[in-house]
Amino acid sequence: MKIKIGILLAVLLGSVLVVLAFGQYEMQVVENYYFPNPQRPPAVFEHDRHNETAELWDCMICHHVYDEQGVQSDWESSEDQACADCHGLEDQGGMPGLRKAFHQSCKGCHLTERKGPVTCAECHVKP
Numbered sequence: 001m002k003i004k005i006g007i008l009l010a011v012l013l014g015s016v017l018v019v020l021a022f023g024q025y026e027m028q029v030v031e032n033y034y035f036p037n038p039q040r041p042p043a044v045f046e047h048d049r050h051n052e053t054a055e056l057w058d059c060m061i062c063h064h065v066y067d068e069q070g071v072q073s074d075w076e077s078s079e080d081q082a083c084a085d086c087h088g089l090e091d092q093g094g095m096p097g098l099r100k101a102f103h104q105s106c107k108g109c110h111l112t113e114r115k116g117p118v119t120c121a122e123c124h125v126k127p
């Protein structure tokens with residue numbers, strides 16, 4: 001009986017720890033595993049903190065959805081998809097290839113806003 005309660009407690013404690021660990025998970029970088037031979041360290045991007053500091057409350061700013069005419073939806077967002085789910089490695093019509101898509105989105109906004117990093121080493125920070 002005592003052993004069984006011990007095991008039960010251990011399992012419970014284990015689950016609590018797992019929930020705590022994953023609850024505190026926050027994206028720190030944009031992963032680069034979609035690129036066959038990454039040349040640079042992954043770009044630093046603390047998703048939630050970045051978006052709070054930059055006051056980007058609208059997910060569609062980055063996680064966009066376009067219709068067949070190339071018009072961006074003003075209500076639908078694609079935060080459940082990776083950029084690479086739509087953007088291939090190469091340009092495709094009006095659709096920039098993956099690397100260009102990231103650079104246009106990230107650097108583009110930093111340049112327009114005159115805030116946020118625009119040089120390679122500021123984003124691709126060596127670990």
Ligand code: HEC
Pocket residue numbers: 029030031032035037038039040041042043044099102103106107110117118119120121122123124
């Ligand atoms: C505003 C941030 C930002 C800046 C500035 C930036 N990048 Fe990137 N870059 C990214 C992100 C995000 C990706 C997507 C994958 C990743 O995290 O590496 C990426 C991807 C890449 C890739 C494809 C993945 C790889 O590692 O091969 C290359 C190459 C690259 N960048 C080179 C550069 C170079 C060279 C510069 C400077 C001229 C630069 N980047 C500036 C954010 C940035």
Ligand code: HEC
Pocket residue numbers: 027030031047051056057058059060061062063079080081082083084
């Ligand atoms: C400044 C651009 C930007 C904004 C704004 C933004 N995201 Fe993201 N988000 C990203 C990028 C970049 C990724 C990584 C995509 C990839 O790897 O292909 C990402 C990944 C995610 C993921 C994937 C899971 C993860 O954490 O690894 C979720 C979920 C997500 N975002 C939800 C949201 C929601 C919800 C909002 C609005 C409250 C939002 N995002 C706003 C850029 C943004």
Ligand code: HEC
Pocket residue numbers: 062063064065066069070078081082083084085086087094095096100101102104105
């Ligand atoms: C559901 C599919 C889909 C996803 C997911 C997606 N895109 Fe796109 N994106 C498109 C399409 C389609 C276009 C081309 C629109 C056009 O025809 O002009 C586009 C265009 C772009 C452009 C050029 C036009 C513009 O808006 O500046 C950039 C930059 C871009 N995407 C970056 C990203 C980034 C970064 C992510 C991930 C955070 C992402 N996209 C996720 C479908 C997608």
Ligand code: HEC
Pocket residue numbers: 030043044045046049050053054056061062102105106107109110113115116117122123
């Ligand atoms: C729509 C605008 C916008 C987009 C898109 C955007 N940023 Fe930013 N970013 C900002 C602003 C504004 C700041 C400056 C925030 C401040 O300190 O006031 C910033 C700051 C940063 C910083 C400095 C540290 C920090 O986290 O505040 C990094 C690193 C960064 N951005 C990376 C990225 C990467 C990588 C992407 C693309 C995945 C991206 N940003 C997309 C607006 C944007």
